[in-house]
Amino acid sequence: MNTLIVVLGPTGVGKSDISIQLANYFSTDIISADSRQFFRELSIGTAVPNKEDLKSVCHHFIQSRSIHDYYNVSEYETEAIELINQLFKIKNPLILTGGSMLYIDTICKGIDDIPTVTPEIRTEVISWYQENGLEALRQRLFALDPEYHGIVDLNNPKRLLHAVEICQMTGKTFTSFRKNTVRERPFRIIKIGLNQDREILYQRINERVGRMMGEGLLEEAKSVYQYKHLNSLNTVGYKELFSYFDGNCTLEEAVDLIRRNSRKYARKQLAWFRRDGEISWFEPTRIQEIIAFIEQKLKRS
């Protein structure tokens, strides 16, 4: 049976390094599950692997899109699963790595079939919300889909907006699309989680931000500043610098904020991964242990 090795962990823990070592060891490719490394205009701030690494190991879904493209997790699922199935014809195991929790879960378990919202509907619902406010949005959802209204976080506008969009567009309830069915994949999945002492992780994150600045993150952010409204640029490392360009803070404050938001992101990732009982955790320095663990699992099939 084919095997997908999923390498996951908080930002800055060293997923890329480990993945590249594993890819070399197993002579295979890496598929990215990183919702920001997709974008070719962003490389320093998203910490894409360096050129030599990209040359030595074949990476997929790295810088394959533009920040101007609309993209979502469902499209990613379709494309990535198709690619994985293709690659399994010639390579096994394959490696999936990245920090985007929802994207990883989508590859492992699938996601319900919900229609993609058209730009017209999205614009309409958002502007309606901006005019009428959160309470009105809640009421609109209650009228369209009382069941979802009962379970959704009523303080979270994005959740409410999406449900309303779907109801509005399809004439059906959002609930009717939410089946929560786990899709069986035709391959086995081994989840390798990387984590380390919180203090060391934070130190690594802080240092990495400094390194990014040294590599020219400021210039990179400047080059996309005019598109700052794009969702793809609502990203740690960029939004803080945009705020500096707007004159809302000093450069030093912006860089501090990047560090802080990166740390928060790491914590959020860990919170998500904590719920997943299928992950085997390792220190990022223990590459030999990780290889031995995988070898043992592979042998058992």
Add this chain to the structure above:
RNA sequence: GGUGCCAUAGCUCAGUUGGUAGAGCAAUGGACUGAAAAUCCAUGUGUCCCUGGUUCAAAUCCAGGUGGCACCA
């Protein structure tokens, strides 16, 4: 050496006329189905610098001490 100001949460500081303390930041936990590096929710016991004194009651008033800052010698 003299005078003045300051000392409260990891940090920066609030604390009104005495009634045993609370903001921001940091930190931490949680949620999560097509915007996910997004979005949302929750969490504050700390010798109120120390020792005495006044008082029913002191972070708050008084005295002394210690440390810091400023100014004058």
